[in-house]
């Protein structure tokens with residue numbers, strides 16, 4: 001498990017470097033803001049990480065049970081390993097391709113009228129990477145977080161490993177390299193507090 005977590009940490013940090021490069025952050029003070037992300041190895045504040053093992057028992061009537069309710073992850077990134085070939089993870093389609101502030105913030109409890117759930121089929125040897133709320137904020141919605149859920153299987157138990165990667169709790173999260181920031185800056189601790197009280201409304205509550 002320890003080796004797995006080390007590998008996931010290194011992968012998360014490589015992915016974040018690539019994603020932040022894509023955001024074209026100029027070499028000015030904003031660079032300092034993401035210094036922590038670019039050079040965590042030299043940082044005195046380690047990232048907040050957690051490996052969550054999810055077990056979904058089989059259910060004779062899957063339509064009457066939910067494995068994991070719709071939500072967005074609070075992390076910067078979540079790296080998910082699905083152990084079975086069965087579908088379990090689903091993402092909400094109305095948010096695909098969104099971001100950039102042109103779409104409303106994700107709300108897992110929106111009326112489900114036009115909502116389509118798209119299965120994320122496990123690919124052998126492949127991992128799923130979910131963008132979490134904190135990366136949504138830092139990228140000003142250019143990397144949008146995605147509402148997802150897990151459904152249960154009629155005959156088989158399903159397992160998944162979710163590795164959550166976040167900055168330290170006193171790290172201030174704010175849109176970087178954004179001409180028109182859509183979100184107020186907030187520490188990770190503050191955001192976690194807002195989400196604990198307001199769940200799906202957290203992103204809209206820090207909207208400028």
Ligand SMILES: O=C(O)CCC(=O)C(=O)O
Nearest residue numbers: 052054088089150160162
């Ligand atoms: O089991 C899955 O596929 C999803 C797990 C998940 O979304 C989570 O742990 O936050």
Ligand SMILES: [Fe+2]
Nearest residue numbers: 071072073148
């Ligand atoms: Fe999740």
